[in-house]
Amino acid sequence: MTGRGVRGRLDTEDRDEKEAPGVADDSGRRDGPREARPARGPGDPRGGERDGGGRHGAERNDVDRHDVDRDDVDRGDVDRDDVDRHDLDRHDLDLEEALALVRDPDPHATHSGPRSRRDPGAQVPVPDHGPADAGPSPTAASAPPGPGHHARHRATSWPDARAIAERAALSAPRREPVDVPPEAALGLVLAAPLTALTDLPSFDSSAMDGWAVAGPGPWDVREEGILAGQAEPTALTDGAAVRIATGARVPADTTAVLRSEHGRIDDKGRLHAAVPQAPGSARAGGTPAVVPGQDIRPRGQECHAGDQLLPPGVQVSPAVLGLAAAAGYDTLRVVPRPRVDVLILGDELLTEGLPKDGLIRDALGPMLPPWLHALGAEVVAVRRLGDDAEALFDAVRTSDADLIVTTGGTASGPVDHVHPILRRVGAELLVDGVKVRPGHPMLLARTREDQHLVGLPGNPLAAVSGLLTLAEPLLRVLAGRAAPEPYALPVESSAHGHPHDTRLIPVVVGADRVVPLHYNGPAMLRGIAAADALAVVPPGGGHSGQELELLDLPWGVAG
Numbered sequence: 001m002t003g004r005g006v007r008g009r010l011d012t013e014d015r016d017e018k019e020a021p022g023v024a025d026d027s028g029r030r031d032g033p034r035e036a037r038p039a040r041g042p043g044d045p046r047g048g049e050r051d052g053g054g055r056h057g058a059e060r061n062d063v064d065r066h067d068v069d070r071d072d073v074d075r076g077d078v079d080r081d082d083v084d085r086h087d088l089d090r091h092d093l094d095l096e097e098a099l100a101l102v103r104d105p106d107p108h109a110t111h112s113g114p115r116s117r118r119d120p121g122a123q124v125p126v127p128d129h130g131p132a133d134a135g136p137s138p139t140a141a142s143a144p145p146g147p148g149h150h151a152r153h154r155a156t157s158w159p160d161a162r163a164i165a166e167r168a169a170l171s172a173p174r175r176e177p178v179d180v181p182p183e184a185a186l187g188l189v190l191a192a193p194l195t196a197l198t199d200l201p202s203f204d205s206s207a208m209d210g211w212a213v214a215g216p217g218p219w220d221v222r223e224e225g226i227l228a229g230q231a232e233p234t235a236l237t238d239g240a241a242v243r244i245a246t247g248a249r250v251p252a253d254t255t256a257v258l259r260s261e262h263g264r265i266d267d268k269g270r271l272h273a274a275v276p277q278a279p280g281s282a283r284a285g286g287t288p289a290v291v292p293g294q295d296i297r298p299r300g301q302e303c304h305a306g307d308q309l310l311p312p313g314v315q316v317s318p319a320v321l322g323l324a325a326a327a328g329y330d331t332l333r334v335v336p337r338p339r340v341d342v343l344i345l346g347d348e349l350l351t352e353g354l355p356k357d358g359l360i361r362d363a364l365g366p367m368l369p370p371w372l373h374a375l376g377a378e379v380v381a382v383r384r385l386g387d388d389a390e391a392l393f394d395a396v397r398t399s400d401a402d403l404i405v406t407t408g409g410t411a412s413g414p415v416d417h418v419h420p421i422l423r424r425v426g427a428e429l430l431v432d433g434v435k436v437r438p439g440h441p442m443l444l445a446r447t448r449e450d451q452h453l454v455g456l457p458g459n460p461l462a463a464v465s466g467l468l469t470l471a472e473p474l475l476r477v478l479a480g481r482a483a484p485e486p487y488a489l490p491v492e493s494s495a496h497g498h499p500h501d502t503r504l505i506p507v508v509v510g511a512d513r514v515v516p517l518h519y520n521g522p523a524m525l526r527g528i529a530a531a532d533a534l535a536v537v538p539p540g541g542g543h544s545g546q547e548l549e550l551l552d553l554p555w556g557v558a559g
């Protein structure tokens with residue numbers, strides 16, 4: 001808004017602004033209510049939570065088959081009845097859905113109350129599983145794994161995994177800032193302060209269409225008017241006026257600008273100031289005094305050349321692009337986007353048409369590049385490598401990206417090549433499995449001093465989990481972006497958790513609470529596609545009304 005700071009002359013334009021109704025709420029994004037959500041019909045993926053269910057009513061407690069692992073059952077963490085119920089339902093439902101009906105008998109049993117908004121990492125202590133949980137230090141994680149190597153004992157806690165990814169990026173060599181044209185700067189971070197290259201406005205200009213006047217009225221009106229964009233107009237003499245357009249340079253010795261609706265030309269061609277008519281009144285007012293400086297934007301009102309307009313570290317938004325252009329910039333100095341190679345693994349993937357003969361559509365190829373871009377990356381290449389170990393080896397060995405993202409192949413199946421290839425290239429495993437559901441086989445490795453690899457599990461929602469757990473902090477730091485303020489909202493209904501691991505569930509964010517979505521199984525994207533955020537459910541689950549930390553999806557915020 002103009003004219004709130006130091007200024008030489010009274011600007012009546014500002015008075016109007018102050019009186020303007022509907023001034024935007026400048027409180028934090030989370031303090032104001034979000035857009036009201038429409039009521040949902042029965043076919044709506046978000047609807048069933050509210051109507052309590054139907055066949056999919058229990059899916060908020062979605063547990064994939066891997067959650068109910070032998071360890072859990074052996075320790076009695078999963079109720080036998082629930083497992084039996086799951087067995088009975090199996091005939092009706094497809095496997096994913098059936099297993100989604102397995103629920104923790106008492107999701108409240110192990111939680112220890114709401115977490116702090118400020119300390120999302122302060123989760124319920126994970127029960128001691130003996131040596132299995134002792135866990136290696138993150139940097140010592142490159143022990144030689146064998147089959148089944150991604151077992152629980154190697155897994156890193158979810159908050160630690162994110163911290164390790166952040167630290168990995170902090171210890172990587174910085175890339176030099178680059179000067180890019182404005183269209184390439186959007187979403188990047190300023191690497192240098194944005195310093196005004198000119199006064200703004202750079203000349204005294206008219207804030208309104210009307211007349212530039214000198215001295216008290218009435219005024220003789222010059223024949224030639226002044227339009228925006230015209231160079232130095234002839235100075236006014238006392239008692240003279242000239243027609244002027246908004247944004248035009250005011251002539252020297254102008255006292256004020258009289259808005260066109262506040263002036264009247266008499267039959268002798270002289271200009272008089274006239275107060276605006278009150279609504280419903282037929283009477284034009286008298287001749288008011290013209291306030292010196294009114295409706296003139298003085299040079300330097302917004303800034304002077306050399307003023308710092310924005311500090312380094314600010315993310316370039318459309319508004320920043322506008323400001324930079326106004327202040328005289330043709331290029332902006334920014335932190336370059338970290339370059340990412342995406343390697344899609346799996347012989348079973350089709351890139352078009354309907355799934356057939358055991359083949360499925362590749363859901364990650366279309367999803368990851370724009371998502372990575374929204375996280376600050378430049379996706380250099382997306383390559384589909386099938387389950388070819390040599391092709392993966394070559395692709396990793398020859399990549400000069402800052403980050404390689406692989407999809408699939410993280411587990412210990414016969415064609416899960418990611419671990420063996422990382423060993424072959426001599427990578428250092430920083431994170432080898434994370435105590436998070438879905439997505440626990442995700443991994444992070446340092447392949448070279450200046451290159452990392454994030455291995456995303458193949459199950460699509462598990463891949464999203466890996467993206468936000470490992471790739472997001474890494475890319476954020478490499479891109480120079482600030483960490484988002486952690487925030488939390490109460491969950492509308494109890495949120496099923498894993499007994500020992502963090503769980504990420506897609507949610508819709510309302511004004512004062514979040515609503516968990518259905519279809520949150522590891523192979524499903526239906527929930528996340530309708531979601532605003534992922535809620536972080538601590539080990540043991542969250543009770544209705546408990547505050548859950550939220551991870552915004554990057555297209556819900558500046559991208």
Ligand SMILES: Nc1nc2c(c(=O)[nH]1)N[C@H]1C(S)=C(S)[C@@H](COP(=O)(O)OP(=O)(O)OC[C@H]3O[C@@H](n4cnc5c(N)ncnc54)[C@H](O)[C@@H]3O)O[C@H]1N2
Nearest residue numbers: 066346361362363364408409410411416456457458459462
């Ligand atoms: N013995 C064990 N097996 C598995 C475990 C385990 O702990 N022990 N973990 C399971 C979990 S959890 C996950 S998640 C997966 C991760 O497996 P991978 O990363 O090796 O992924 P794949 O086996 O290649 O694929 C898993 C699944 O996802 C489908 N997929 C793969 N890529 C795509 C894609 N681009 N678009 C759509 N769908 C994709 C793939 O067809 C499989 O259905 O391992 C479990 N196994």
Ligand code: MOO
Nearest residue numbers: 438439440462522
């Ligand atoms: O099935 Mo897994 O938990 O990583 O998605």
